[in-house]
Amino acid sequence: MADSTIKVPESTRDHLAALAKERGTTIGALVAALAAEQLTAEQTRARVAEARRILRERMHSTLTDEEFDATPHALDRVYEIARQKTQEILRGNAA
Numbered sequence: 001m002a003d004s005t006i007k008v009p010e011s012t013r014d015h016l017a018a019l020a021k022e023r024g025t026t027i028g029a030l031v032a033a034l035a036a037e038q039l040t041a042e043q044t045r046a047r048v049a050e051a052r053r054i055l056r057e058r059m060h061s062t063l064t065d066e067e068f069d070a071t072p073h074a075l076d077r078v079y080e081i082a083r084q085k086t087q088e089i090l091r092g093n094a095a
Helices: 010-023 027-037 041-058 065-070 074-094
Strands: none
Touching: 010 027, 041 074
16 A cells, blocks of 8 residues: 655644654554544444444344434443343352
């Protein structure tokens, strides 16, 4: 893959150089790693759709997309319910 040049202020370049040096890498590799961590809007939509599909399939959730959207912390609540159920199961096995 061919390299490209991007223009950034000197202060940004210097900051990236310092970060890359601390991490034992190059600015190019650092920028590539940072970019890889960021999802595009389409990737985010796809992940949300997949997470909802899995919740519906595996946890028999009947929440609609509108209900998920209206409940910004719905996934946190699902994790809490799963944690509680796991603890109940473990307590039952320990008894």
